Amino acid sequence: MSKVEYPRLAEAISRRTLPNGLEVIVVHKPFHAKHYAFFATCYGGLDMRFKLNGQWHDTPAGIAHFLEHKMFDMEDGSATRTLAENGASENAFTANDMTAYYFECTENFYDSLGVLLKFVSTPYFTQESVDKEQGIIAQEIRMSDDDPEWRNYLNIVRCLYRDHPARTTVAGTVESIAQITPQTLYDCHKAFYTPSNMILVCIGSMELDKVCAIAEEILPGESGETIERSYGEIEDLTPAVKEMEEEMEIAAPMFLTGYKCAVAPMNELLRANIIGSMACDVLFGDSSPLYNRLYEEGHINGSLGGSFELIPGAAFLYVGGDARDPHYVSGEIAKEAARLAAEGIDENFYRQIRRATYGQMIRELNSFEDIAISLADGHFRGFDYYSFPEIFDGISKSDIEEFLRSNIIPEHSAISIIYPSEHGKET
Amino acid sequence: MTRQCLMDNVYLTYIPSEKFKTSFLSAQMVVPMEKETAALNALLVNVLSRGTGTLPDMESISRHLDLLYGARLEPVVRKKGENHVFGFLASCVDDRLLPDNERVLEPLADLLGDLFTNPATRNGRLNGEYLRSEQANLIDLIRSEVNDKDTYASFRLIEEMCCGEAYGMRRLGSVEDVEKVSLQKLNKYYLSILPKAHLELFYCGSAPEKRVAGMFKRAFATLPRHGELPLAPSIRKGVNEECRYIEETMDVAQGKLCIGFRTDSTDNAATMLMNAMFGSSGKSKLFENVREKLSLCYYAGSTNHWKKGMITVAAGIDFENYQRALDEIFAQMDAMKNGEWEPWELESARSAVRRSFRAVEDSAGGMEDFILGQIATNGEETFEGLLAAIEAVTPERVRAAARCVRADTVYFLKGKEA
Numbered sequence: 001m002s003k004v005e006y007p008r009l010a011e012a013i014s015r016r017t018l019p020n021g022l023e024v025i026v027v028h029k030p031f032h033a034k035h036y037a038f039f040a041t042c043y044g045g046l047d048m049r050f051k052l053n054g055q056w057h058d059t060p061a062g063i064a065h066f067l068e069h070k071m072f073d074m075e076d077g078s079a080t081r082t083l084a085e086n087g088a089s090e091n092a093f094t095a096n097d098m099t100a101y102y103f104e105c106t107e108n109f110y111d112s113l114g115v116l117l118k119f120v121s122t123p124y125f126t127q128e129s130v131d132k133e134q135g136i137i138a139q140e141i142r143m144s145d146d147d148p149e150w151r152n153y154l155n156i157v158r159c160l161y162r163d164h165p166a167r168t169t170v171a172g173t174v175e176s177i178a179q180i181t182p183q184t185l186y187d188c189h190k191a192f193y194t195p196s197n198m199i200l201v202c203i204g205s206m207e208l209d210k211v212c213a214i215a216e217e218i219l220p221g222e223s224g225e226t227i228e229r230s231y232g233e234i235e236d237l238t239p240a241v242k243e244m245e246e247e248m249e250i251a252a253p254m255f256l257t258g259y260k261c262a263v264a265p266m267n268e269l270l271r272a273n274i275i276g277s278m279a280c281d282v283l284f285g286d287s288s289p290l291y292n293r294l295y296e297e298g299h300i301n302g303s304l305g306g307s308f309e310l311i312p313g314a315a316f317l318y319v320g321g322d323a324r325d326p327h328y329v330s331g332e333i334a335k336e337a338a339r340l341a342a343e344g345i346d347e348n349f350y351r352q353i354r355r356a357t358y359g360q361m362i363r364e365l366n367s368f369e370d371i372a373i374s375l376a377d378g379h380f381r382g383f384d385y386y387s388f389p390e391i392f393d394g395i396s397k398s399d400i401e402e403f404l405r406s407n408i409i410p411e412h413s414a415i416s417i418i419y420p421s422e423h424g425k426e427t
Numbered sequence: 428m429t430r431q432c433l434m435d436n437v438y439l440t441y442i443p444s445e446k447f448k449t450s451f452l453s454a455q456m457v458v459p460m461e462k463e464t465a466a467l468n469a470l471l472v473n474v475l476s477r478g479t480g481t482l483p484d485m486e487s488i489s490r491h492l493d494l495l496y497g498a499r500l501e502p503v504v505r506k507k508g509e510n511h512v513f514g515f516l517a518s519c520v521d522d523r524l525l526p527d528n529e530r531v532l533e534p535l536a537d538l539l540g541d542l543f544t545n546p547a548t549r550n551g552r553l554n555g556e557y558l559r560s561e562q563a564n565l566i567d568l569i570r571s572e573v574n575d576k577d578t579y580a581s582f583r584l585i586e587e588m589c590c591g592e593a594y595g596m597r598r599l600g601s602v603e604d605v606e607k608v609s610l611q612k613l614n615k616y617y618l619s620i621l622p623k624a625h626l627e628l629f630y631c632g633s634a635p636e637k638r639v640a641g642m643f644k645r646a647f648a649t650l651p652r653h654g655e656l657p658l659a660p661s662i663r664k665g666v667n668e669e670c671r672y673i674e675e676t677m678d679v680a681q682g683k684l685c686i687g688f689r690t691d692s693t694d695n696a697a698t699m700l701m702n703a704m705f706g707s708s709g710k711s712k713l714f715e716n717v718r719e720k721l722s723l724c725y726y727a728g729s730t731n732h733w734k735k736g737m738i739t740v741a742a743g744i745d746f747e748n749y750q751r752a753l754d755e756i757f758a759q760m761d762a763m764k765n766g767e768w769e770p771w772e773l774e775s776a777r778s779a780v781r782r783s784f785r786a787v788e789d790s791a792g793g794m795e796d797f798i799l800g801q802i803a804t805n806g807e808e809t810f811e812g813l814l815a816a817i818e819a820v821t822p823e824r825v826r827a828a829a830r831c832v833r834a835d836t837v838y839f840l841k842g843k844e845a
Contacts, residue, residue, distance in 0.1 A: 010448070010524060031446045033785045084710040085771055087778025106785045107778070135722030142681040143725055143743050146576050249678040251570035287489030295485060296556075301564040322567060352493040359497025359520045365448045421678055 003028075008389045009365060014208040021196025021223040023379050024212050027203040027371060035109040035204030038372035039120055040100035042199075042380040043192035045170030046312055047097070051228040052191050059188060060179040061165075062137070062172015065094040067185050069133050071101065071120055079119035088112040094170050096311045098376060102369070109206055110214060117200075117218040123189040125182035138174050148250050148418050155244045156258040156318055159414035162240040163232045164314050194224035199379045201372040231313035234263055237407075239414040247421045255326030255417045257333060258318040261308070261407040269310060270383040271391050274357070276308025276317060278395070279403045281353050282345055283337055284319050289349075290336040299329055317408065326417045337408035341401065350397045361388055429636065433628065433644055435652040440798055441639055442631040444791070448521055450532055450632030451791035454539045454647075455514035456624040457803055459659035460506060460593035466565075466600025467616050469504045470608055472513045473561040476502040477554065478547030479538070491538065495531040496520045500538065505796075507803030508734050509593035509659040512627075515539055516792070521633055532634060533642050540646030543621065553617060555610045565605050569597070573677075576840060580683035581741050584838040587673055588687045592662055594735060623654035627802060631791035661804045663736045666691050666833040674839045683840040684752055686740040688760070692831035695733055695808075696816035697824040701832075702731035702738055703776035704825070705763050710775055712759040712768075717742060723752045734804045738832065746841050753837065763829035766822065773822060780817050784810050 003014045015025040048059050071092070072080055083090050083103060090103035101120050105112055144150045157166050168176075202211050237260045264272030284291050284306060294300045306319030323329045364370045371385075378385035430440045458468065482488045492498045498519035505512040517539055519531045547554050573579050589595030599605070628647075630639045666689045692698050706713040706729025717727040727742035744752045762768070787793040788810065801808065808816075 008524070029446070031444070032789050034782075034789050081710060081771065081775070084708065084775035085778065087775075087782045089709055089779065089782060104782070104786065106782050132719075132722045136718060136725055139681065139723075139743055139745070140725035142745075143577075145680040148574055250574045251572075252567055287486065287493050289486070292484070292486040292489070296560065298560055298563060301567055322571065352490055355495075356493035356497035359495075362448050362520050362524055363497065363518075 006386050009362065009386060011365060011386060013386070016208060016212055018195065018212060018216060020219060020221055022215060022219060023199045024208065024215060025199070025201045025375055026206060026208045026211060027201065027375070028205070029203055030205045032204060033106050034104050034368075035106070035206060036102065036104050036202065036368040036372070037109070037113050037116055038100055038102040038201040038203075038369075038376065039116055040098050040199055040201075040376045041192050042097065042197050043099055043188075044095050044097040045168070046165045046231060047192070047229050048165055048168070049230045050191065052187070056230070057187070059184060060172060061168040061176040062170070063180060063184060063188055064099055065171050066133065066137060066177055066180050067188055068092050068094045068099050068101075069137060070125055070129065070185060071123075073124050073129055074119055074122060075124050079115055082115050083112055086112045086115075090116070096166065096170065098373075098380065100373070100376065102372065104368070109204070110210060113202070113211065114214050114218060117215060121193065121219055123186055123193075125185045127182060130180060130182055130185070134177055137171060137177055141171050141174060144169070144171065148248050148254055151246060151248065152254055152256045152320065152416050152418050153318070155246060155416035156256040156414065157316075159241045159244050159416055160239045160258050160260050160316055161314065162235060164235060165231055166311060166314055190224065191227050195219055196223035196226070199376045201375050203368045203371060234313060235260070237262065237412045239412065242414050244414075244416045246418050248418050249421050250418060251420060252322050253324065253326055253417060253419050254320065254322055255330060255415060256306070256318050256320035257330035257413060257415045258316050259408050260412045261315040261317055263313065263315050264310065266382055269381050270378070270385070270388060271395065272315070273308070273310055274388065274392055275395060275399050275403050276310070276315070278353060278357050279400050279408070280306055280308055280317065280319070281357065282340065282349070282400055283404065283408070284333060285353070287352065287356070290332065294329060294332060299323060299325065299332075326415065330415050334410055334413065337404050341405040341408070344401055345397055347397070350400070358389075358392060361392070431640065433640065434647070434650065436655055437626045437628065437647065437650070437652070439628040439630065439640060439643055441636050442791070442794060443633070443636070444631055445633050446789065447632060447791060448524060449518045450521055450630070450634060451795065452517040452536060452539060453514065453627070453629035453795050454543065455512050455627045455629075455799060456620070457507070457510050457512050457627055457658060457799070458620065458624050458656055460509055460511040460596055462596060462604070464616070465511060465596055465598070466604035467608060467613065468511050468513045469565060469599040470558070470561055470605060470613060471617055471620075472502045472504060472515070473565060474553055474557050474613065475542050475546050476500070476515070477557040477561065479541040480545040480547065481541065482538070483547045488538070491534075495534055496525055496529075498531060498535050504598055505799070506594070506596070506598050507800045508661045510803040512799055512803060515542060516795075523633070536642040536646040540648075540650070544647065544649045552610060552614045558608070558610050558613055562605055562608065565599060566602050569599050569602050569605065576677070576679055576681075576683055577741065577743065580685050580838060580840045581739065583675070583840070584685040584687050584739060584836060587671070587838060588737065588836045592664075593659060594662070620656075622651040623656045625656065625658060626650070627799060629795045629798070631794060658803060658805070661734050664689065666831075667835055668833065670834040671836045673836065674841060676841055676843055679840065679842050681743045682746045682749065682842065684742045684744055684749065685838040686753070686756060686834065687836040687838075688738040688740075688832045689835045690736050690738065690828070690831045690833075692736075692828045694824055694828050696813070697820045697828035699731055699733060699780055700773065700776050700817060700820050701763060701825045701828045702729055703780050704768060704772050705729055705738075705759060705829075706740055707731065708776050708779035710772065712762060713740065713742075713756065716759055717752060717755050721751070721755060723748050723755070727756070734800070734806065749839060749841070757834065760829070760832065764826065764832070766826040773825060777817060777820070781814060784814055
């Protein structure tokens with residue numbers, strides 16, 4: 001067993017790959033009262049088309065998320081009850097490229113860990129329970145339908161991409177989840193919930209040996225085949241639609257403007273992520289000249305923000321918030337990107353952003369969930385998350401300028417706007 | 428943890444911890460919540476956040492924070508019991524994790540002090556431009572409360588239940604109150620509140636107590652202190668035998684059902700456990716029945732407002748399921764009253780409450796929020812005391828606590844008819 005220390009981060013981890021292919025990581029946090037376990041599979045909302053036994057399969061939108069809901073069921077109904085009795089609080093989420101099950105507790109950690117591994121690795125679906133879940137998830141989908149920020153995000157992704165599966169939501173639609181049967185759930189579980197496609201991250205004062213012993217006892221001794229997936233052809237950087245509008249019961253117009261970006265090669269994902277995020281700070285972050293000018297002029301309020309996202313087969317940057325005149329604000333963002341590309345980033349401003357970025361990355365180590373997601377993401381996509389200080393050292397001002405110059409240009413952009421419902425009547 | 432008086436009516440809560448990568452700081456004024464001053468308090472903290480004598484605008488403050496390795500500063504306005512709490516939360520990366528042993532904690536504390544005592548001024552008064560822009564932002568923010576339908580519906584229930592009480596007031600004041608504030612009025616208010624408001628300072632991190640007390644004393648050295656504005660005592664209303672029903676209509680896809688209960692039980696620990704079993708723990712009666720058994724919703728949960736003797740329930744449902752969901756929620760409360768539960772349900776709830784208290788100690792922000800709540804409600808309970816009280820609760824006490832509960836108000840937000 002090798003304990004690896006990361007002195008620049010004051011972090012220490014132990015890790016081991018089990019004979020069945022499962023990656024196990026323990027992050028040592030001896031001072032916390034809580035213990036945390038995170039068991040994830042590299043399978044998410046985007047993974048709808050895949051090859052199994054030499055044949056391509058197309059599965060309904062929302063299947064990974066549906067499966068996540070149903071994994072909590074055991075034939076004897078005991079899993080969540082045992083966790084509850086142990087005082088563990090469990091939950092799960094499905095993202096574009098990952099499904100994760102986790103719990104937090106302050107007592108009985110190893111016992112609860114066994115329960116978590118058991119229910120995630122044991123498929124049990126009936127027609128009756130599938131029918132019932134369709135009602136629950138339909139309400140979850142309706143809840144998102146009323147969330148204007150979520151609608152705006154979905155619309156900008158649909159503006160940018162013609163075919164990429166990001167166009168469908170992780171939860172799917174009421175219609176798509178109606179096609180799900182117990183058999184589709186069994187097939188997907190078999191394909192993706194296999195040890196070599198998964199990772200177990202534990203955070204707290206547990207021991208790697210004990211964690212591994214429990215995992216070996218409960219999980220299958222051998223792994224299934226590696227599954228090939230398809231997200232379609234990599235798209236060119238021209239958006240599918242330049243603009244999308246919608247009306248909802250909200251107080252003021254909200255917008256998101258998005259830019260389709262080049263997809264980074266697999267071995268540069270962490271670096272590409274840091275560069276994209278620094279480009280956001282330079283372009284529209286709280287301390288940027290643009291943000292402060294727009295705020296002082298009353299064009300935006302504190303809600304302006306955005307992010308750079310890298311998902312399998314796609315990358316994009318988006319920014320937005322409340323604005324009385326969305327077109328003006330998105331126009332100013334485009335102008336500022338052009339100015340930065342032409343004139344370069346001010347040397348002092350760049351130094352300032354570097355410090356802020358470094359502090360922000362250190363700060364993320366406060367959150368057990370953030371750590372677990374980043375370690376899992378790194379494992380699935382081939383990088384060591386804890387190497388970020390060294391990657392960061394190698395990034396220069398010209399990298400950010402190059403990113404802005406090649407990606408943040410009008411030809412790659414689209415805008416989504418949500419207006420208050422009465423908008424139509426006024427105009 | 429220690430709490431000491433640094434100056435007249437200025438207290439410092441100090442929590443040493445090696446757990447975090449960051450130091451957490453907070454400076455909060457605590458004053459009685461009143462309709463006349465709610466908007467003034469909210470505006471004041473936002474105007475103060477715009478600049479200081481040495482960092483006169485947002486861009487220079489942001490630059491300063493960036494250079495302190497991405498230190499954070501955030502104006503916050505909270506309601507705690509019948510008091511209004513407003514000020515700044517701040518945090519910075521621990522010195523030990525920075526290159527070249529740079530010190531960022533003292534500069535951040537200095538900034539906190541400056542925000543209160545040395546604001547950006549124009550002609551000897553607060554900056555009128557900043558007031559106008561923060562007025563517009565605050566009005567946007569108040570109006571946008573309707574964007575998040577869950578929060579909106581939950582607040583509307585509290586507003587109806589606590590009509591006329593500080594607890595039912597809008598945290599940020601009303602649009603009309605915000606509009607009415609002139610520069611002269613805000614300036615006068617600032618000068619009057621600054622010397623007499625109760626001020627709570629908070630630190631959690633790895634720096635020693637002496638360093639922390641010293642830096643705050645220096646940062647707030649010029650804070651004037653005279654007069655005293657006492658905090659408002661907590662109010663607990665009795666129960667009503669009649670339940671009120673309120674419906675509102677909006678352009679929404681999902682209905683929001685919110686139910687308010689009141690209790691006159693003084694057994695807080697038993698009520699906490701009762702609420703956990705009823706609707707706030709993972710295997711609660713609401714989750715297991717309204718969601719899992721009847722598939723009526725994605726979420727159904729309850730919140731215990733333990734200082735107010737209130738329990739509120741929120742669920743997102745299809746419009747036509749209103750009566751079924753309402754009946755089922757009431758039936759589950761009846762089950763609590765009749766003691767219809769298995770022993771494991773009580774023990775699970777006890778474990779869940781225990782964990783939630785212990786987990787607060789792993790969050791600097793969580794501790795700050797809890798401690799401020801205690802101060803604002805004159806609460807004496809500590810985590811250890813609450814944990815011990817929870818362990819001692821018997822099934823009979825849970826049943827007795829449930830029997831003190833009466834439905835008070837039902838609020839339903841529904842969609843427009845097609």
